[in-house]
Amino acid sequence: MEKILCLLHTESDGSLHKSAFEAVGAAKDLAAGLSSQFAIGIVGESVANAANAVAGAGAEKIYAAQGADFAQPKYATDAAACEALAKAAGATIVLAPATSRFSRVLAGVTARLGGRIETNATAIAVTNGKPAVSRWYYRQRIETTLSRPQRPWVITLSPGSLPELQLAPASASVENVAVAAPASRTQVTGIQSPPADAQTIRPDAQLLFVAGAGWTKQQADGASHIDEAEKIILQFLHQTGASLGSSKSLADMSGEGQKILPFMSHLNQIGQTGASPRHPKGLATCCHGEEPHVVGWRFISERRAVNTNPGCGWAQGKTDVLYVADAFELMRKVEEMLG
Amino acid sequence: MHMNDQLDQTADDSLRQSMDVDIACVGFGPAMGGFLTTLARGMSDESAPLESRAMPGMPPQVICYERADDIGFGVSGVVTKARGIRATFPDFDPAQIPLTAPVKKEKVLYLLDPIGASRRPALMKMADAAIKTFKAILPYYEDYAFRLPYIPPFLEKHGGYVMSIGQFNQWVGAQLMGSGMVQIWPGTPVNKALTEDGKVVGIRLADQGVDKQGKPDACFMPGMDIKAALTVIGDGPVGPVGRQLNSELGMPEGHHQREWAVGMKMVVDLPESCTLEPGTVIHTFGYPEPEIFGFMYIYPDRVASLGIFVPSWFDNPVRTTYRYLQHWMQHPALWKHLNGGRLRSWGAKTLQEAGRRGEPLLAGDGYARIGEGSGSTNVLTGSGVDEAWTTGVQLAEGVLEILKAGKPFTRENLEAAYVARRRASWVDEESKVAERARDGFGSGFIQGMIGMALAGFTGGRIAWPGNPLRPHERIPSIEEYYRGRISPQEIEAIRADCKARGAALHDALMEKAGWPAIQLDGQLLVSHQDALLMGGKVQAPAGYADHVAFTHPEICAKCAEQTCVEVCSAQAITARAGGGVPEFDREKCVHCGGCLWNCTKANPQDPEHAVLDFRAGAGGLHSAEN
Amino acid sequence: MTQPLHIVVCGSIVPDPLQTLEPVSTPAGPGLKNEMMLPAVLDPWAACGLFEAANLAKQVAGSKVYLVSLGPKAKLQQVMMTVAQKFPFELVAVDGPAGGFTEAAQVAEALAGAINAIPGLDKANMLVFGGWASASRAAGATMQMLGEKLGITDQFQGVDECKVQPDGSLRILERIEGGRHQVSICQGPPIVCGWATGNLPEPPNNPQVGMMNMRAIMPALQKAKPAQVAQDGVEWVTVQLPQQRRDTRIVKDVPIEEMAQEIVEWIKK
The missing domain is CATH 3.40.50.1220 (TPP-binding domain)
Known part of the structure; x- marks a missing residue:
């Protein structure tokens, strides 16, 4: 039985971007297709609001890696958080939105987990009882659908390619996963916007x-x-x-x-x-x-x-x-x- | 125009680097392939090691510079007997090279005009009428085409190969680079040969980091000087270095390069319905205009290389190869094979068809000439690649002889070791047969065909008399060319309309003369710009000067034909809206060089040449399938 | 005081982006039709990384640039002839497929092996550069996985700028959503940077540099060891060109007002 984890991160204000709801929708559908359950894992400074926003999705559990260490997108801390969440959930399939924050780190996390990754996927379907991922090769020039035996299998979903799951906020119970933030030599100092x-x-x-x-x-x-x-x-x-x-x-x-x-x-x-x-x-x-x-x-x-x-x-x-x-x-x- | 000092793109020499090598080579095509392959083999002979003079202790340093961004870009599909190529590779296996197949079937088709727009001489119209009258009993007639029952032996390629020269060059180049004996640098245009008192002492690469006019800009880097004991020039029919030497050192008495053709071709994925076998060779003549020759070669895996040649003696001032190619493809005899096919690759190149009469000084102090630019192409047999290859082999054999003897690369030594070999070979013998074969075309299409047959069958002893003229002496005005078909008033109206839009005249004139508009299908019949982008993938790196130069803008501004605009194979030279000197877009140029020999205005300082110069430039086609 | 940098750029060849691609199935899984015939170029984002590396190496005295390439030998060689003229670097070639369908995890493993085997490489002062994605796989996975194999957790993706500051720290700009950049300061090497386009123009070709480079590149190519990379158990359900030919309605020879009106209504819809 596949164990599905949907990984999300909060925005700077603690909310979730719409691509998060697309990923949750995909996880829910995949779980239904595989007659399985799914869990949600959230990374952020404080995940309460985000967890409440997805509480109605039907996840069996919501895990969190939260704290000041995870306020800013940074490889070392995000990788540690995602790795810990995947391990805590015992995930065989990890779904996540391909935001810049997750795109920076999830392939590295996959390497830590000894798994395989599909990035910028545009769809997941279940065919013959197996999950099959649609993704592009050669930039957007060759379209494939593929399946693979290796687990954990991390799949990042291209924002905008799947429908958003519409949810009413509810009260969520969150299981905190302790993550020792690794020592990092990097400091995120800010965002540079064009004029x-x-x-x-x-x-x-x-x-x-x-x-x-x-x-x-x-x-x-x-x-x-x-x-x-x-x-x-x-x-x-x-x-x-x-x-x-x-x-x-x-x-x-x-x-x-x-x-x-x-x-x-x-x-x-x-x-x-x-x-x-x-x-x-x-x-x-x-x-x-x-x-x-x-x-x-x-x-x-x-x-x-x-x-x-x-x-x-x-x-x-x-x-x-x-x-x-x-x-x-x-x-x-x-x-x-x-x- | 070709004075050495005027070719310098910049006077600022303080940053210019210089490097010494033993042999500097210009242009990587079949001739250079033959030269370097033979040379590298000779240099790797361990029983007689050779030493570099430029870098003592090392083997001779041999460097070849190629303008295109990769080796094998922007050349052509051929059918060749491959005599010289097989002499170099006795175990030649066509299966090793993509798009290569042994010749199986050869056909020559005389194409009748199914449209009625072709400009045929009266005699030809009579022949056409006779063919149509007797078509029911003529076994060789089908789909408006008459198959010649017999192929003259001088045209036959039986036992040879159809191949993509792009792929062949890549194959040769990979082996050469793998040998480690020579270096081939693509993406490196050579600006000029460095000459001192009639000697060639090396080459100068093109300046980089310059604006369109060649003036220093961001990242300016003056082209490096490569000093060499021997400079080998194989830069093709319109190569700037070869032409510089022609001008600077002169041509042998009575020789000139006035006959040319532009070949434009496509590589096509044939439709599934096509039953033509790999190795099939079809040659055509008679349509879309009598002077235009066509070819279709079938490669393995249902791929064809096909195209047309528009020769310099087709005196239409608005001749436009791309448009004619589209009409030619749609001739019923060809379209039945092509309909439903898909464009894979596209390109164009100039052929130097003066042959032996265009032969420059083959060798001099410090230099030697090989390949098409050295007059090796045989216009009677329709063969150039094998001849070019063989001249390269001959030079390499001579160079090895000179190196082993420790002698300098003087004119005498190169003449004895290289030119003598060439003179004693089949290349030279056959070029003599072909020398006057096409003179008849100066008088007319039928005279030309008779002349070719005469020369072919008499071993060159008899030919139709004629003397090729320079473009400005030959190309008539538009009004003259279309006399009786389009009135001067109509031409004037078309001219005014096109001038206002900055458009070329050819489409409007052709349609007025009865050619139907091309119905684009987005697959094979595509717009000219799409042929560039989808087929040729044409592009040019930044930081080089424009290589097409209008040397006398005052003359161009007043030019009524602007044939350069009409002939441009890639719509890189365009009419200026409202009139004036044409414009040049370097990023679209495929380096076919057609503009060079189609300009109708004589250069006041040098009437053998025109007022448009074609210089060293980077970029061009990006397809190795041609 | 900044130590000399050892900049390892990972980059291989991809079909020249202008070429028409068509998938075919081979016994080893999907590939490209006429793959060996397609003109190849250095992967564009990796090339940006390489140009940035050359620029950094010029600024920090004593620095060195390595280019680690996994690709078919014969093709690599041709591409190197153009790249080698840009600036001095040392090539580490690994012979193997460069196609997009190759498994990223295995490519990362092969690259890590090649990097670990570079003699005299100063890993404490190493910057590992590459494209944030390749033009063939376009996955953005290999560089991160490589970083993990090399034990580097200061990683950056979509990098448009990497500057060495006077104190030896690195200021890095990564692309994030909305045309913005995230700014980070890293205390110093080792780091991994997956480059976006950067800000540098392509350096001009310098034949002298080319000559010098090729003397070392040719032996490196000849020494290239085959890598164990493949498609690793993937089951390909479909591999196809996007089928999306649309029926294009062509609007011409109508007054400009009508066209404009139609566009405005469509925008507002």
Whole structure:
């Protein structure tokens, strides 16, 4: 019989991120599919609120590794906490959201446990009585479903790929697992945020706006209009609260001494060597045949694109609607109407 | 234009490094493969160890620099008798190299025009009509194609191989690097040969960390000087180092390089329904325009290499290879095999078709020339790879002889050891047969075909007379080319419309002349930009200067044809919206060099050349399947 | 006073990201169609790690950079010819598959073995660098597991910056959600860093460095020992290309206002 543990961590305010509820939902479904039970383990400074938030999930037990040592995400302490929780639960399968905090540490924990890990999984199903995990290889280019005999099996779930379990808060009883915080030579000193006006990455946004290198290239009148491109893009982000993604070629331009959009960095890059954000909608503005051939597109549910080339192979078959138009002109009009 | 000092990208020499080696090589293609393979074998002969002069105590230091980001990028599919290659590898096993198969069947198809847009001479139209009239009783007619019942012996490749030169080069390169005797550095363009009083003393690599104009920028690093006792130039038909030497040291009396072709090809996953056997070779002529030749080679695992050659004597000022390739593929005789296939790889390259007449000085003090840039390609037999390989082998044999004798690499010594070998070989003998074989094409397509047959069957003794002209003497105006088909007023309207949009003229003109628009299927019939991205994976590293230069912008701004825009295989040279000097986007260039020999404006300082220069540059195709 | 650093960069080759990939099944499990034919490059994130390593080594006198690569010998060699021109490093080659379907735990084991066998490696002053994920497996697992095998618990992932401070401590920026960075100070080596893109441009090629490197790289390649790595008992239920061809509606030759209106309504929906 599999012993399933769902690992969660609190946010800085003691709450749980929505990806935590996605993971709990996955654990609950998996347990049901295997006719088994599941437990929850929470890491954080103080887990009471978080435990109450998932108390109604039906876990057989809620374990906690809590205290000031676990307030900040840090490899040494988080690894010790997760290792202790997995051992306390006697877990054969560990599910966790693939947040930056857990992504930093769970493979290491797997090594300590002598297990195997699947990261950034998008689904778990039970086939022939065995759990089977869907995950990507070669970035988002090859899709697999696999099963394996080794245990413990740690599986991190890509945030946004599974439904959130809706729960009413209840009162939870928590079993504290004593974790001796290891001596660490690392101190987390803070969070560095980009300046507020450049805050163009919004993981929770409804819309991803993808800018291709075409914005910086020569336009129909024979000149490039980077200042205007900047204005149009920022205005649109401001009006819609969209998150900003860029093609690699646009993000790379800084290395070539070209004048580029100053708010754009490699953090915005999506696709092969960039991020693969998940948003309900995506609008790609390719511009003048300079298609952002972004694989990051893959995790966008509704997709539309603006391109001057109706035959563009990166839009055809990949986007729901392709507007054949000059992006400058069209986006100006869109902004006017959003006004 | 080709003066040595003007090629220097920067005057700031204070940071320039210098290194001494024994043999510096430019360009890694089949010729260099033959040279280095033979040389490395000779150098590993322990019974007669050789010592480096540049680094005493070490074996000779041999370094080869290749522009492309990996060896085997951006070359072509071939059918070859592989005589020279098999002489080097007597146990040659095609199964070791992906995309290689022994030749099984050969066909030559004369393609009729199923569309009615092809620009055929009257005689040809009559022949077409006769074929159509008698098609019911002609056993060789099917799908608008007439199969030649007989393949002239000089064209036959029976006993040879179809192969991907990309894969072949990778295979050769891996063995060479594994030998540890030579080094091959990809991603390293060579800016020029270093010359002193008519001697070549080494090479200079391209500057890095420069802007588009070549001026120092962030991370500036001047190209290094590589000093060598011998510089081997195998940088191909449009290689800047070879052309620099042609200009600087001159060509032999009566020699010139005025005949070229651009070959554009695709590697295609054939549809499951395709029954063509691996080793099948199909050559075509007659369509989409009479002057355009086509090929399709079938590799193992239902993969084909196919494409067309658009020769310099096809005097259409708006000739556009990609568009013609799409029409050619859709010819019923080919489309029945291709429909449902998928593009895997795409690319283009220039062929130097002047052959023996384009042969430069093969050797001089401190240097030797091998491969296509040395005039080795045989235009009569349609063969270049094996010839190139063999010239490399011949040079290596000569170099080993010179090294063993402890002699210097002087013109006399290289002529005795290398040029004499080449002259005594089949490569030279066959090149003489081919020398005048294509002269007839200057007079017309039919004259050309007759001329080739005459030369082929008489061993080169008889050919159709003619003298190839320079592009600016040859290429007519657009109005002249389309006379009787599109009126000057219509051309003017199209020109004005395209100028405003910054678009090339060819699509609009072709469609006006009756060519149907291409219905893209996203798989095999894809937009030109998609061919670059999906097929060629074209890219260029940052920090290098533009390698296509408009040397006389005032002339380009007024140019009515801007053939460079029309012929560009990769849409890297584009019309400037509103008119003016065309623009060049380095990141799209596949280094085919077609722009170099299609420019219709003579260079005022050097009328043998034009006002567009093609220099050392990095990047290009990123596929080793071609 | 900062001790000379020994920076071990783990990175192998991946198919050039521009290539078209197609899975095939082989007796040893899934692989890529024409895997050996696909042009390869140094894994992009590992390459960022390597460039950062070179930069750090330049700043701290006496430092040394090792590149530990697990991959098929013939392919490694070709990739090294481009990387070797960037700056001096010592190659430690391990012969084995570089494909994405290889088990991360076993790769980590093989890399740990190779690192432990480097003669003269100063493990107390070691920085272990690599990509935060590879472009083939894209799992972000190997570096952490390697760190555990080497007994290093100061680990960082998604690193965009690692600076040596005057007191010898390291200031590290890790990517976290929302385009932000978590800032940590570590007292000093040894650490593990899984690099994101970093901030450095690709260094230019320097042929002289290339010559020097290759003299050591060629023997290292020839000495490369085969590694015991495989797909380790995984049962592959399906391995496929994403099937998501959409019916694209093309809107053209309509007034710009209409298009804009449609987009606005869609955004607001």
